Amino acid sequence: MRLGWLVSPALHLAALGATLIVWTQAPPELKPQTNSVPIDIVDISEVSNVSPIAADAEPVESLAPESVQGAPQELAEAIPAPSFKPAPEKKPDTPKKTREGLNLDDLAQLLDRSKPAGAREPPATTGPKAKPGERPRLGVGAGDGLTATEQDAIRAQMRGCWRMPIDMVTPEKLIVKVRVTFQANGAIVGQPEVVSPSNFRTADPPTRAAAEAALRAVRLCNPLHVDPNRRAGGDMTLNFDPREMIAP
Amino acid sequence: MRFLTILFAACAALVAAVSPARAAIEIDITRGHLNPMPVAAPDFIAAPGADPRVGQQISALVRANLERSGLFRALDQAAYIEKVVDINVQPRFADWRIINAQALIVGQTTQLPDGRVRIEFRLWDVTAEQEVFGLQYATTPENWRRIAHKISDAIYERLTGEKGYFDTRVVFVAESGPKTRRVKRLAIMDQDGANPSYLTSGDYMVLTPRFSPTAQQITYMSYESGSPRVFLFNIETGRQEVLGQFPGMTFAPRFSPDGSAVLLTLEQGGNSDIYRMDLRSRQRTRLTDNPGIDTSPSGSPDGTRIVFNSDRGGSPQLYVMNADGSDQKRISFGDGRYSTPVWSPRGDLIAFTKQTGGRFQIGVMRPDGTGERILSESYLDEGPTWSPNGRVVMFFREPRPGAGPSLFSVDLTGQNLRPVPTPTQASDPAWSPLLP
Numbered sequence: 171m172r173l174g175w176l177v178s179p180a181l182h183l184a185a186l187g188a189t190l191i192v193w194t195q196a197p198p199e200l201k202p203q204t205n206s207v208p209i210d211i212v213d214i215s216e217v218s219n220v221s222p223i224a225a226d227a228e229p230v231e232s233l234a235p236e237s238v239q240g241a242p243q244e245l246a247e248a249i250p251a252p253s254f255k256p257a258p259e260k261k262p263d264t265p266k267k268t269r270e271g272l273n274l275d276d277l278a279q280l281l282d283r284s285k286p287a288g289a290r291e292p293p294a295t296t297g298p299k300a301k302p303g304e305r306p307r308l309g310v311g312a313g314d315g316l317t318a319t320e321q322d323a324i325r326a327q328m329r330g331c332w333r334m335p336i337d338m339v340t341p342e343k344l345i346v347k348v349r350v351t352f353q354a355n356g357a358i359v360g361q362p363e364v365v366s367p368s369n370f371r372t373a374d375p376p377t378r379a380a381a382e383a384a385l386r387a388v389r390l391c392n393p394l395h396v397d398p399n400r401r402a403g404g405d406m407t408l409n410f411d412p413r414e415m416i417a418p
Numbered sequence: 419m420r421f422l423t424i425l426f427a428a429c430a431a432l433v434a435a436v437s438p439a440r441a442a443i444e445i446d447i448t449r450g451h452l453n454p455m456p457v458a459a460p461d462f463i464a465a466p467g468a469d470p471r472v473g474q475q476i477s478a479l480v481r482a483n484l485e486r487s488g489l490f491r492a493l494d495q496a497a498y499i500e501k502v503v504d505i506n507v508q509p510r511f512a513d514w515r516i517i518n519a520q521a522l523i524v525g526q527t528t529q530l531p532d533g534r535v536r537i538e539f540r541l542w543d544v545t546a547e548q549e550v551f552g553l554q555y556a557t558t559p560e561n562w563r564r565i566a567h568k569i570s571d572a573i574y575e576r577l578t579g580e581k582g583y584f585d586t587r588v589v590f591v592a593e594s595g596p597k598t599r600r601v602k603r604l605a606i607m608d609q610d611g612a613n614p615s616y617l618t619s620g621d622y623m624v625l626t627p628r629f630s631p632t633a634q635q636i637t638y639m640s641y642e643s644g645s646p647r648v649f650l651f652n653i654e655t656g657r658q659e660v661l662g663q664f665p666g667m668t669f670a671p672r673f674s675p676d677g678s679a680v681l682l683t684l685e686q687g688g689n690s691d692i693y694r695m696d697l698r699s700r701q702r703t704r705l706t707d708n709p710g711i712d713t714s715p716s717g718s719p720d721g722t723r724i725v726f727n728s729d730r731g732g733s734p735q736l737y738v739m740n741a742d743g744s745d746q747k748r749i750s751f752g753d754g755r756y757s758t759p760v761w762s763p764r765g766d767l768i769a770f771t772k773q774t775g776g777r778f779q780i781g782v783m784r785p786d787g788t789g790e791r792i793l794s795e796s797y798l799d800e801g802p803t804w805s806p807n808g809r810v811v812m813f814f815r816e817p818r819p820g821a822g823p824s825l826f827s828v829d830l831t832g833q834n835l836r837p838v839p840t841p842t843q844a845s846d847p848a849w850s851p852l853l854p
Binding site (some may be wrong): 315316321324325328329330331332333334335336337338339361374375376377378379380382385386387389390404405406407408409410411412413414415 | 443444445446447448449450451452453455520543545546575576577578579580764765766808809830831
């Protein structure tokens with residue numbers, strides 16, 4: 171018993187002392203300093219969702235707008251007029267040239283020098299193009315999204331097509347979201363759809379006019395300026411938001 | 419069971435997380451343009467037996483109205499590819515897209531057995547390839563201008579979302595004669611200058627006519643009784659009366675937004691203050707009481723506030739107060755002298771005359787005084803009046819000394835300045851509300 175009284179403190183002291191023992195660490199081995207590693211800064215959009223670059227990229231012809239127009243919608247019957255006859259067959263001859271070379275885009279360019287390429291123009295070659303000597307490479311991702319470059323191109327394209335409602339009384343309330351489905355060549359499939367405000371056809375006149383102006387912009391900018399070498403189309407929502415342009 | 423539900427939800431979340439982000443792309447379109455919309459409006463078709471000139475005149479006036487608004491551009495008829503021969507046939511949209519038309523207006527006139535003419539039109543959205551709406555009217559042939567204005571208003575409202583202003587009139591001061599024996603008569607005409615006629619004889623001077631916002635009634639200042647007095651004039655009956663018996667001079671009248679009262683300035687003992695005169699009870703209420711000159715009151719469309727002009731701070735500036743005269747605050751702080759403020763019928767802006775650097779400007783600012791913009795400037799630009807939709811300001815201009823005044827209109831962008839034709843020199847325009 172007495173021995174136990176002696177052994178116990180001794181063991182406790184030994185255990186305590188053991189905690190004070192430190193193994194000497196070897197100094198970290200210093201590596202010789204090297205120069206910084208050269209890196210390439212790559213547009214993330216190319217990695218996230220791209221179409222492969224083709225070695226022989228050819229400009230894609232724009233689709234004629236009529237090829238993607240949907241059937242006329244239900245006609246408003248404000249006049250109790252006879253039903254429509256089918257439109258006369260269009261003559262196959264080429265349309266005659268308008269007088270004075272009427273081209274709204276040219277005029278708009280004069281009115282607004284910041285206006286970029288808009289409708290009725292071939293899609294911009296917005297994506298990366300194959301340069302001489304560059305090898306084709308595989309794209310990464312599904313290819314149905316839009317690169318940042320393509321999004322910028324569509325924004326620039328819409329500047330020439332969208333008549334902003336900033337001269338209305340409360341333009342900050344006239345924000346319109348339009349959903350479109352597009353093909354790989356940028357042509358819009360079917361009719362663009364106003365997703366917000368969803369009830370625009372029965373809304374107050376300014377809201378309805380703003381929504382129709384957004385729809386008009388999308389139709390005027392058809393086909394969309396996407397990378398001509400895209401592999402797939404996709405869906406997107408365009409938020410027409412005039413708040414940035416409202417004078418302070 | 420509960421475990422299975424949780425497992426299923428977790429799987430669904432995992433699948434959603436790894437699925438390609440289809441339909442998730444959102445692009446913010448924050449910049450556009452303000453260019454006018456190109457519109458095609460071929461001459462209205464004349465049905466067999468109808469006078470083709472009526473349809474041609476109507477479509478020409480619709481094109482002119484839309485063009486003058488600055489929001490539309492009427493395409494040259496010579497550029498049209500399709501010749502519309504029947505308004506009940508769907509147009510060939512491709513032909514109109516080629517010339518960049520975004521809207522197409524087709525119409526037809528038909529002679530009715532009772533001597534009247536039926537005028538019908540359809541508005542087509544060329545980009546959507548669908549009819550927007552259509553209307554028809556029956557009227558006597560000589561009434562074609564009113565119908566053309568009504569068609570213009572309907573199209574304008576449908577495409578812009580705001581009421582039109584074409585079927586309106588303007589009352590103004592018609593000026594003639596030499597400076598020493600100037601004759602100033604009240605005159606009235608359509609907003610585009612058509613159908614001018616005189617309302618007063620010219621035996622006495624008239625100034626500052628103002629239209630009632632709710633009726634075919636005018637208030638103005640006249641020297642008919644020797645000293646300046648505010649008068650009321652009913653356009654439909656021709657009846658004219660002095661507004662109240664005031665002890666001093668009364669001037670700068672303007673109807674309240676609901677047309678039930680007239681705001682005016684009364685000068686007594688060298689001090690000018692603003693009063694409100696109820697048109698039914700003829701009771702007057704004093705709204706300002708200040709040793710400075712308080713004048714040119716104009717009410718906000720909701721009737722809660724009044725903007726006016728006062729020199730109480732040393733130079734003429736704009737002030738806003740509540741409709742009962744309380745809470746008077748200065749809102750103009752720019753260089754120059756501000757006068758003739760007019761509250762927009764939309765309520766969002768106040769138009770004014772500004773004198774600075776020896777020249778006169780027409781400008782607009784928000785009711786709190788921010789966002790001042792100058793719309794026009796010349797040797798003398800003065801007396802703004804709003805179109806009933808608050809999109810256009812009409813005023814009078816004397817481009818150089820001795821040139822004589824004439825009327826001009828300018829839209830809110832300041833880019834669409836246009837002369838308004840008048841038979842004589844003209845000043846002090848006042849725009850009517852939309853005609854019934």
